[in-house]
Amino acid sequence: MIAGMSSEPARASAMADLMRAGRETARLSMVFRNAIADRLGLTVSDLECLDFLADVGSATAGQVAGRTNLTTGAVTSMLRRLQQAGFVTAERDPADRRRVIVTLRPERIPELERPYERFAEQAVRLIEGYSVEEVLLLVRHFGRMREMYLAELDRLGGAQ
Numbered sequence: 001m002i003a004g005m006s007s008e009p010a011r012a013s014a015m016a017d018l019m020r021a022g023r024e025t026a027r028l029s030m031v032f033r034n035a036i037a038d039r040l041g042l043t044v045s046d047l048e049c050l051d052f053l054a055d056v057g058s059a060t061a062g063q064v065a066g067r068t069n070l071t072t073g074a075v076t077s078m079l080r081r082l083q084q085a086g087f088v089t090a091e092r093d094p095a096d097r098r099r100v101i102v103t104l105r106p107e108r109i110p111e112l113e114r115p116y117e118r119f120a121e122q123a124v125r126l127i128e129g130y131s132v133e134e135v136l137l138l139v140r141h142f143g144r145m146r147e148m149y150l151a152e153l154d155r156l157g158g159a160q
Helices: 007-040 044-056 061-068 072-084 106-128 132-155
Strands: 058-060 088-093 096-104
Touching: 007 044, 007 106, 044 058, 044 061, 044 072, 044 096, 044 106, 058 061, 061 072, 061 096, 072 088, 096 106
Parallel strands: none
Antiparallel strands: 058 096, 088 096
8 A cells, every 4th residue: 555545534534524623613603602792782793893802902993894894884883882881982093083993991891701701711621631732733723714714804805
């Protein structure tokens, strides 16, 4: 038998299993995020916006539109709603008065984190069982997946 030939069916099977697991994880992640949004009285888009702001601190309304894949009109409505609910502040950019800078109100962060606490604790326990090399592999994998998602969103036209 030629070297490497016997491993091809095993590799194809492993790849199929990985793709299936990735799809199931993505589906469950969406269902979980919907449940969290419902619990907080938010939409999933609201939650995505708040998560993005938690990561970056402040962003322009245009950056929020780009990251959430929403139209600028939809983002304007969402930001108005989140501002009225006390989740964000929105101020004119002093360098360019046409732009609005949106910031997550820090005192609301614990409220947004609370529904994730048990899941986060379980995730930490799961990851503690991995070697440093395995964790770094996952970091690289998720980084590459992020870049793929961003490239595909750009290809699809970004915010509609």
